[in-house]
Amino acid sequence: MLRIGISGWRYAGWRGVFYPTGLPQRRELEYASRCFNSLEINGSFYSLQRPEAYSRWREQSTDDLVFALKGGRYITHMTRLKDPETPLANFFASGVLELAEKLGPILWQFGPHNRFDVQRFEQFFAILPRDTRAAAHLARRHADWMKGRVSTRCKVDLPLRYAVEVRHESFMSDRFIDLLREHGISLCIADSAGLYPYAEDITADFVYVRLHGAEELYSSGYSDEQLDWWAQRVRLWHEGPEPEDARRISSRKARRKRRDVYVYFDNDAKVHAPFDAARLASKLGLPPGHPPGEELEDTPESRRKS
8 A cells, every 4th residue: 555645734835836725724634635645644743632633634534545643742852752651641542543444654753852762662662552442441541631632432443553753863773673673663764855864774564754855854845856766665665675775774674575655745845745745646656636736626525524
């Protein structure tokens, strides 16, 4: 399975460029979900969302959409994985399970000041729930202050996948790669305009890619030649091999087998992300979605979802 999409969908600067002029803000998710087969929720990184938000996103998106989800920065950046049990329970209790069958991989992003601490990462990986039933069980141990704004019911029994994005040189070690493989967690392959360490080790049964900009973080787009380069890599990862020039931390190659690949464009500042995502999806032969920039039909179904 190949999933190509964008990180977030509500950006004022996209209106009248990616989103047609006059499109109601309440229909932006519906519009984006018709253009792409996956979207990355990034609001969950900045703060705990509410169950009604996740329910609304599930209802307003197309039936075949899969959401990736960013884990909360309170866990990764503020407490830096210290005593993660209750914050992790709070995260899952905030409504994540309301996405039901549309819940895809969960990304944990660590900033450039986060160093690799073996003990903390071992502890964190060990307590991550591996399916939605385990996540619901963990969610019931949320903090008391969250009462009245939680959802702890497992709506559908699904396995959970995790990816980790790192931005500090201390993670460029065999020990970190071995730890990811031990727990079946994907190393996020992140193109960050050369600002942060880059590696392409395959550590799980799926690949998670984030494209932040080719030359300027969050701002620059990708040329046709650059997208061809990425398309070739995505195709190889999906089919099983690794690129001959793969930049790995470990000398050990991953086992050759077909994998799901998720790719999200985060170069949103100058509205490159949705157009770059559509072009990459086309190069990979994915079925065309709703053409970016074209109006949506106003139907009773769309009005119901809104």
